Amino acid sequence: MNNLPGRQFSTFLNSVKGILTSPIGGNSGRRNWNWNPIPVPHRTIPEARGQDLDFINVAHSHIVHSDWDKLNALSAHLTAFRVKHILLKIQKDHVLSLEFFNWVRTKNLSSHSLETHSILLHILTKNWKFKSAETVLRSILESASLDLHAKFFEAILCSYRICDSSPRVFDSLFKTYAHMKKFRNATDTFHRMKDYGFLPTVESCNAYMSSLLDLHRVDIALSFYKEMQRCRISPNVYTLNMVMCAFCKLGKLEKAVDMFREMETVGIIPTVASYNTLIVGHCENGLLGLAMKLKNSMGKHGLQPNVITFNTLIHGFCKEGKLNEANKVFSQMKALNVCPTRVTYNTLINAYSQVGDSGMGNRLYEEMLMNGIKPDVLTYNAVILGLCKGGKTKKAAYLVKELDRENLVPNASTFSALIRGQCVRRNSDSAYQLYKSMIRCGFHPNELTFNILIVTLCKNGDFDGAVQLLGEMLDRSMLPDSGTLSQLWNGLSQSGNDQLTKILCSKLEAKDLMLENFDKYRTNSLRPENGNEVFRQTL
Numbered sequence: 352m353n354n355l356p357g358r359q360f361s362t363f364l365n366s367v368k369g370i371l372t373s374p375i376g377g378n379s380g381r382r383n384w385n386w387n388p389i390p391v392p393h394r395t396i397p398e399a400r401g402q403d404l405d406f407i408n409v410a411h412s413h414i415v416h417s418d419w420d421k422l423n424a425l426s427a428h429l430t431a432f433r434v435k436h437i438l439l440k441i442q443k444d445h446v447l448s449l450e451f452f453n454w455v456r457t458k459n460l461s462s463h464s465l466e467t468h469s470i471l472l473h474i475l476t477k478n479w480k481f482k483s484a485e486t487v488l489r490s491i492l493e494s495a496s497l498d499l500h501a502k503f504f505e506a507i508l509c510s511y512r513i514c515d516s517s518p519r520v521f522d523s524l525f526k527t528y529a530h531m532k533k534f535r536n537a538t539d540t541f542h543r544m545k546d547y548g549f550l551p552t553v554e555s556c557n558a559y560m561s562s563l564l565d566l567h568r569v570d571i572a573l574s575f576y577k578e579m580q581r582c583r584i585s586p587n588v589y590t591l592n593m594v595m596c597a598f599c600k601l602g603k604l605e606k607a608v609d610m611f612r613e614m615e616t617v618g619i620i621p622t623v624a625s626y627n628t629l630i631v632g633h634c635e636n637g638l639l640g641l642a643m644k645l646k647n648s649m650g651k652h653g654l655q656p657n658v659i660t661f662n663t664l665i666h667g668f669c670k671e672g673k674l675n676e677a678n679k680v681f682s683q684m685k686a687l688n689v690c691p692t693r694v695t696y697n698t699l700i701n702a703y704s705q706v707g708d709s710g711m712g713n714r715l716y717e718e719m720l721m722n723g724i725k726p727d728v729l730t731y732n733a734v735i736l737g738l739c740k741g742g743k744t745k746k747a748a749y750l751v752k753e754l755d756r757e758n759l760v761p762n763a764s765t766f767s768a769l770i771r772g773q774c775v776r777r778n779s780d781s782a783y784q785l786y787k788s789m790i791r792c793g794f795h796p797n798e799l800t801f802n803i804l805i806v807t808l809c810k811n812g813d814f815d816g817a818v819q820l821l822g823e824m825l826d827r828s829m830l831p832d833s834g835t836l837s838q839l840w841n842g843l844s845q846s847g848n849d850q851l852t853k854i855l856c857s858k859l860e861a862k863d864l865m866l867e868n869f870d871k872y873r874t875n876s877l878r879p880e881n882g883n884e885v886f887r888q889t890l
Contacts, residue, residue: 388548394509396466399436407436414441414451426458434462438470442514445478452487465491465499465506472507473514476523484520488527492536500536504543518549526555529562537562545582553579553587560593569597588619592628599632607632621652627659634667639676642667655687662694669702677702691722697729704737712737728754732764739772747772763794770800774807782807783816795827802835809842817842818851822858 399407406428413422414437434455441447452471455462468491475484491503507520521544528537537559544551551559556579563572576594579586586594591614598607611629614621626649633642642664646656661684668677681699684691696719703711716734719726731754738747747769754761766789773782782804789796796804801824808817817839824831831839836859843852 389546391511391547392509393512395513396432396435399433403430403433403436406433407440410437411440414447419454422454423458426455429455429459429462431462431464431467434467435464435470438467438474439513442470442474445474445480448474449480449483465503466510469503469507469510470514472520472523473510473516476520477514477517479519481519481523481526484523485527485530488524489531492527492531492533500539504540508547519552521549522551522555525551526558529555529558532562532565534562534566534568550582550584553584553590556584557587557589557593560590564593564597564600569600572597573601586619588614588622588625591619592622592624595625595628595632599628599635602636604632604636604638621654623649623654623657623660626654627657627663630660630663634663634670637667637671639664639667639671639673656684656689658684658689658692658695661689662692662698665695666698669698672702672706674702674706674708691719691724693719693724693727693730696724697727697733700730700737701733704733704740707737707740709734709737709741709743726757728759728762728765731759732762732768735765736768736771739768739775742772742775744769744772744776744778761792763789763796766792766794767796767800770796771803774803777807777811779804779807779811779813779816783820786820798824798829798832801829802832805831805835806838809838812842812846814839814842814846814848814851818855818858821855825858825861 398404406425410422410425410433413419413425437451438448441451448471452463452467455467468487471487472484475481475487492500504524507524510516511520521540525537525540525544528534528540541551541559556575560572560575563569563575573594576586576590576597579590591610595607595610598604598610607629611621611625614625626645630642630645633639633645646660646664649656649660661680664680665677665684668674668680677699681691681695684695696715700712700715700719703709703715712734716726716730719730731750735747735750738744738750751761751765751769754765766785770782770785770789773779773785786796786800786804801820805817805820805824808814808820821831821839839855843855
């Protein structure tokens with residue numbers, strides 16, 4: 352399903368959304384809505400006769416007596432017909448049924464068919480062995496064609512009455528598709544189930560909604576929740592948490608809050624995850640005061656904030672540059688004996704490094720080590736950035752060596768921080784060499800790195816390097832900011848380098864970029880008599 356071409360995939364999702372939001376047709380006597388299910392077909396398999404019957408009886412005797420050595424001698428004569436009858440004879444013993452099924456798979460795989468798989472699934476689900484059922488389902492569904500999916504449902508349906516099965520067999524199929532993120536097959540199974548009068552459990556619906564959210568199909572997830580309501584499938588707290596999450600992702604925070612308030616009216620008590628979902632939504636919208644109020648109100652339900660609660664709030668305050676408030680939340684976290692994680696420390700260290708407070712960043716780094724929390728490359732990058740912003744390149748270089756000792760691989764952020772450190776010290780040559788090393792290692796500089804490096808080259812009078820780097824930046828479809836462009840323009844103006852000026856103009860013109868009076872300079876600068884004076888007048 353996920354391999355469909357983009358346009359076809361979008362068309363399919365839109366059609367599914369239409370189906371999910373359309374009224375259901377169907378009725379079990381338990382419901383008030385109009386539902387007229389198709390009767391489940393009652394089919395039988397031909398009786399075993401002659402040699403088939405003899406083989407089945409002998410094999411059955413060996414199986415119930417666990418005489419697998421004698422059974423091995425019969426493996427060459429297995430057929431799908433014989434396997435089906437043997438499974439039906441031993442179906443009351445789900446352990447023996449699974450053992451025999453797996454034995455057949457190792458001895459004569461061709462003896463298995465969709466029917467033998469479906470019979471085993473009926474046996475397992477009747478006995479509530481859903482994990483075993485999902486394992487069997489995955490083995491046949493992982494590489495199955497679209498055509499096989501439809502045939503498999505039919506095989507399960509047609510053997511349903513023979514095995515005196517339970518609706519949970521279809522629920523297991525639906526849930527397995529959801530876990531495998533086979534969205535198209537899960538949707539098709541859901542509608543086929545309804546056609547025959549079966550509805551999935553709320554747990555399977557939750558797995559399906561979770562799969563949709565993972566695929567970023569928030570709109571479809573909400574439509575499916577409405578379908579659950581129409582089908583009278585009672586949601587649980589996990590369902591409503593996902594609905595709140597979906598509303599938050601769509602920016603509909605008020606609806607998420609309304610859903611939270613409605614929980615208690617339907618007898619569902621919010622969990623820590625319920626609060627965390629709303630806290631995330633508020634933090635992402637910059638509503639940090641309300642997020643804190645939500646955290647403080649958790650006690651009325653006997654709940655305590657967990658590490659996710661605190662990490663979310665700390666990240667929210669750091670994102671807004673409110674480091675004092677972030678530090679207060681950090682202190683509250685420790686006071687409640689909620690252990691900070693690597694994520695907690697990385698968030699704070701990075702925030703302090705961004706504002707150039709390498710001292711605080713280093714203290715947090717040391718505290719992290721004292722608490723036995725192993726740094727990762729993000730930790731090192733954050734500390735290195737703080738040091739480089741303060742021009743402490745030697746200490747940064749020491750941390751890079753430590754990074755190597757810990758077998759952690761530097762990434763683009765590591766290089767960017769080191770380049771910035773050299774730029775702070777106006778070591779443009781070293782910065783440029785780091786830039787070249789970054790490219791050789793397969794990493795891509797971002798706009799900020801290019802801008803800082805170009806400005807530093809200009810400050811050191813290396814306009815050849817600056818113009819060359821600008822060209823490389825433009826080749827990567829990145830645009831310099833106005834400050835960088837002005838710095839380069841002014842530098843060229845003062846240096847009187849007409850040739851580089853023309854190259855710069857050409858590069859800018861190719862990307863439809865221009866400074867004030869650029870058109871005037873482009874027209875006049877080619878006249879020798881105007882020279883540098885014309886260029887200066889354009890600024």
